[in-house]
Amino acid sequence: MTAELIIFVLLAVIAVAAALGMLLSSNAIYSALFLVVNFGVVATFYLLLGAPFIAMVQVTVYAGAIMVLFLFVIMLLGAERLRHPNQVLSWQQPLAVVLVMALLGFAGYVVSMQGLASPPVDVANTVSYGSPAAIGELLFREYLFPFEATSLLLLSAMVGVVVLTAVDARRGVSRGVSRDRRS
Amino acid sequence: MTISNLNLVGTLPLLFLSAWACGLLLVDLWIPGDRKHMTGWMALSGFAITFFWVSSNLGQREEAFGGMLAIDGFSNLLHLVFLGSGILATLLALNYLKQHDIERGEFYPLMLFSVVGMMIMSMAKDLIVVFLALEMLSIPLYVLVGFARTRADSEESALKYFLLGAFSSAFQVYGIALIYGATQATGFAAIGDAVAISGASPLLLAGIGLMLVGLAFKVSAVPLHMWTPDVYQGAPSVVTGFMSVGAKAAGFAAIVRIFFSAFHSLAADWAPVIVLFAVLSTVIGNVAAISQTSIKRMLAFSSIAHAGYVFVAIVPGGYGALSDFAASAVIFYLAAYGLTNIGAWSVVIAVDHADGMGSDISNYAGLARRSPGLAAAMTLFMLSLTGLPPTMGFVAKFYVFRAALAAGYTWLVVVGVVTVLISAYYYLRVIVVMWMNSGDGQVVTPRALNFTVGVTAAATLVLGLLPGPLMAIVESSVRGLF
Amino acid sequence: MIPTTYYLALSAILFSIGVIGVLVRRNAIVIFMSIELMLNSANLAFVAFAREFGTLDGQLMVFFVMTVAAAEVAVGLALIVAIFRSKASIDVDAVNLLKG
Numbered sequence: 001m002t003a004e005l006i007i008f009v010l011l012a013v014i015a016v017a018a019a020l021g022m023l024l025s026s027n028a029i030y031s032a033l034f035l036v037v038n039f040g041v042v043a044t045f046y047l048l049l050g051a052p053f054i055a056m057v058q059v060t061v062y063a064g065a066i067m068v069l070f071l072f073v074i075m076l077l078g079a080e081r082l083r084h085p086n087q088v089l090s091w092q093q094p095l096a097v098v099l100v101m102a103l104l105g106f107a108g109y110v111v112s113m114q115g116l117a118s119p120p121v122d123v124a125n126t127v128s129y130g131s132p133a134a135i136g137e138l139l140f141r142e143y144l145f146p147f148e149a150t151s152l153l154l155l156s157a158m159v160g161v162v163v164l165t166a167v168d169a170r171r172g173v174s175r176g177v178s179r180d181r182r183s
Numbered sequence: 184m185t186i187s188n189l190n191l192v193g194t195l196p197l198l199f200l201s202a203w204a205c206g207l208l209l210v211d212l213w214i215p216g217d218r219k220h221m222t223g224w225m226a227l228s229g230f231a232i233t234f235f236w237v238s239s240n241l242g243q244r245e246e247a248f249g250g251m252l253a254i255d256g257f258s259n260l261l262h263l264v265f266l267g268s269g270i271l272a273t274l275l276a277l278n279y280l281k282q283h284d285i286e287r288g289e290f291y292p293l294m295l296f297s298v299v300g301m302m303i304m305s306m307a308k309d310l311i312v313v314f315l316a317l318e319m320l321s322i323p324l325y326v327l328v329g330f331a332r333t334r335a336d337s338e339e340s341a342l343k344y345f346l347l348g349a350f351s352s353a354f355q356v357y358g359i360a361l362i363y364g365a366t367q368a369t370g371f372a373a374i375g376d377a378v379a380i381s382g383a384s385p386l387l388l389a390g391i392g393l394m395l396v397g398l399a400f401k402v403s404a405v406p407l408h409m410w411t412p413d414v415y416q417g418a419p420s421v422v423t424g425f426m427s428v429g430a431k432a433a434g435f436a437a438i439v440r441i442f443f444s445a446f447h448s449l450a451a452d453w454a455p456v457i458v459l460f461a462v463l464s465t466v467i468g469n470v471a472a473i474s475q476t477s478i479k480r481m482l483a484f485s486s487i488a489h490a491g492y493v494f495v496a497i498v499p500g501g502y503g504a505l506s507d508f509a510a511s512a513v514i515f516y517l518a519a520y521g522l523t524n525i526g527a528w529s530v531v532i533a534v535d536h537a538d539g540m541g542s543d544i545s546n547y548a549g550l551a552r553r554s555p556g557l558a559a560a561m562t563l564f565m566l567s568l569t570g571l572p573p574t575m576g577f578v579a580k581f582y583v584f585r586a587a588l589a590a591g592y593t594w595l596v597v598v599g600v601v602t603v604l605i606s607a608y609y610y611l612r613v614i615v616v617m618w619m620n621s622g623d624g625q626v627v628t629p630r631a632l633n634f635t636v637g638v639t640a641a642a643t644l645v646l647g648l649l650p651g652p653l654m655a656i657v658e659s660s661v662r663g664l665f
Numbered sequence: 666m667i668p669t670t671y672y673l674a675l676s677a678i679l680f681s682i683g684v685i686g687v688l689v690r691r692n693a694i695v696i697f698m699s700i701e702l703m704l705n706s707a708n709l710a711f712v713a714f715a716r717e718f719g720t721l722d723g724q725l726m727v728f729f730v731m732t733v734a735a736a737e738v739a740v741g742l743a744l745i746v747a748i749f750r751s752k753a754s755i756d757v758d759a760v761n762l763l764k765g
Contacts (some may be wrong), residue, residue, distance in 0.1 A: 002703050004666070004667060005667060008667045008671065012671075015675065015679065016675070016678055016679065016682070019679050019682040019683070019702055020681075020682060021683060021731060022686070022695075022699070022702065022704050023682055023686045023690070023699070028692060028694050028695055031695050031698055032698060035698050035701065035702065038679070038705070039705060042705055042708070042709055044729075045675075045709060045712075045716050046709075046712055048667070049672070049712045049713060049715075050716050051712050051715070051716075051724050051727075053724075054708075054712060054724050054727050054728075057727075057728070057731060058708075058731075061731055061735065062705065062721050062734070063700075065735070066701070066734065066735060066738050069738060069739075069742060070694065070697075070698060070738070070742070071517070071748060073694065073742045073745065074694060076746070077745075077746065077749045087727065095688060096684070096685050096688040096689060099681075099684055099688075100681045100684065100685055103677055103680060103681040104677070104678070104681055104685065106389055106677055107568035107673075107674040107677035107678055107681070107687065108674075109385060109686065120671075125719065127718075129721070130721065130724060134721055135721060135724060135725065135728075137319060138721050138722070138725055139725060139728070141249075142249055143311075143725050143729075144189075144248060144249075145247075145249075145251045145252060145312065146251070146309075146312055146315055146472050146725075146729055149303060149315045149316070150315060150729060150732040150733070152201055152205075152296065152299065152319060153295075153315065153318055153319050153322065153732065153733065154202075154735070154736055155205065155208075156292075156293060156296035156297075156319065156322055156323050156736075157322050157735075157736035157737075157739050157740050158739070159208065159289055159292060159293060159296075159326075160293065160322060160323060160325070160326035160743070161739050161743040162289070163287065163289045163293070163326055163330070164326060164329060164332075164740070164743040164744055164746075165743045165746055165747055175667060181702045199759075247681075278759055311725075311726055311729055314729070314730075314733070316727060318733045318736065318737070322737070322740055325740055325741075325744070326740060329744060329747065332747065332751075335751055338744070338747055338748050339748065339749065341744055342693060342744050342745065345740065345741055345744055346687075346693065346696055346697065346700075346741075349697070349700045349737050349741065350687050350696075350703075352737075353683070353700050353703035354703075356703075356704055356707040356730055357703065357706070357707040357710070359674075359707075359726070360707045360708075360710040360711050360714065360723075361710070363711065363722070363723060363764070364673070364710065364714040364717070364727065367714075367718050367720075369722065369726070421707055441741055537717055556763050623680055640760070652752065
């Protein structure tokens, strides 16, 4: 029990530190790498919470595909150096402070919450909980509609990306691309 | 291993439109680059078929996909609003895209996808479906806003809309997580049952608040409206006309369904927040609109104010028997706003020029002499947006205020009427400029645009004079739903 | 067993850091990464609640949130690339992001 708590606290500290690192570093590539660390730690939390399949998806999709895409774009654009990393617009600073106080107050409240404070039933150790088979069955039965909807969502996102970045073949050049090619 | 209550037949119009959008993507490949308006006509026929299909069977009361979707009068009527705005915007786009040299075939399938998202939003009976539908309607809109890649402000407004939209949907997801944590459910019916037993816990209220942030952003309610003027100005005007109606109506559809069914028993907790949105949006939207010189920014602030009036109609929804009445008022208001607003934006498109000139209110000087029909229609739209008779806008505002009065919110109605008077100043100024001042700008009025202006103007006038039949249809379709 | 509330508190802290990131950073890509952090913290809350209740629904939500995040990332990065091509800047002050 205590060993588990120590592991949790250790991982939580790493997760928060990585998130702060993302927030504070002035190089966008460092930010992205810190975020990868955070996503990796969250994946281990998923393992602790009895969600092995979600943990694997987290590593492959989030920490893998999505963050690689981020890194790729940052390097493609050469945008890693940020000119003035933490310059704050005047009205946003108080807003940020207020919002964060509210959310942290909420976090404090949550810890003291009675309803959920009792240790939950240990479902996480049953074999079928969170297994790919159990998730797949639920996905294709009760969550069939959201599943189908995501396919349309991904298709429209794909079309959108093509529209936003493709070079217009009819006109031959689009401004930016012509510049990239020439330089 | 079968899914209970799949009911594919009930969702056929939705499935048809989705399939039409996917098919159109393929067909578009074989349409030569200089004839992309053919894609537009095909999208138009898809919209039209679905429109008549849905309108042939308004009074359904069904569920589909195991209770994830509702097919009822509320969703069907809103489908007509979404499809109608899709039809009108596609008609406008046929010439607009060519004229602004941004014609690409993908425009139309993206619009279809967005309408599919809106339709799902109005049918959703599960928070996860609401979230997915919100993204389904938003992601094509982000792209459509940035569609005019020849203009920098289009791309910039797309980035702005995108970043703030993603920010607000992150709030929404966190809100859904907390609601799930408080009630053990994401389906509206199950949430409603859980809430009726356990009442409001701080966890649940925090979740509702965070979720409302995401939805209020979509309908551009104050204080989540900052993006609206810039995006409405930067986006291609056809897209603005479309999203100012469609996205707003979809956001309100979800708000109505969530708050009237899932959180009905918590009305005492959420009504003050809705009232706050209503007051802030009507007051700030209308006051800020006064000082605008660009007609696009003026219409953007007007759209913020109109979101406030819809919130006025939602307030009575927590009062038991009044929720049907409130839902009909919301639908009627959204229909009126949709017709009028798309009409107004088509006049803006006619006066606007590809070089960016013609978007100032001063450019409307002398419009009455150059193009009396257009000026007369614009006069009607401005009267309707103000809420003056004999237009549909008047009936809609009357309806909304009557619902609020019935719930005992007299002071809210007083605030509403005062803000209507404030709004009269800037709407009527456009009319004065058109008819009294002299000026000489060119207007571009292709046949499709004339048709759109004519249809919306006629509907605004006819439904303003004879609202009875439509009201009866709305009320009978919604009766007993909430 | 670690109580669910601990996970919830952690997710609230991560969410707050994401909110701060969006509000104080001026680089579109970093803002976007902060939004991903917010979505991720919501996912952590979903999975923690799922274990609390002993059902899998919460884990399914995570699936859908991840799909949406992937779609958003694709469109968002495409927009950023498109803007960078025409302006050579992704500093959001250059695009007047929060001018009311």
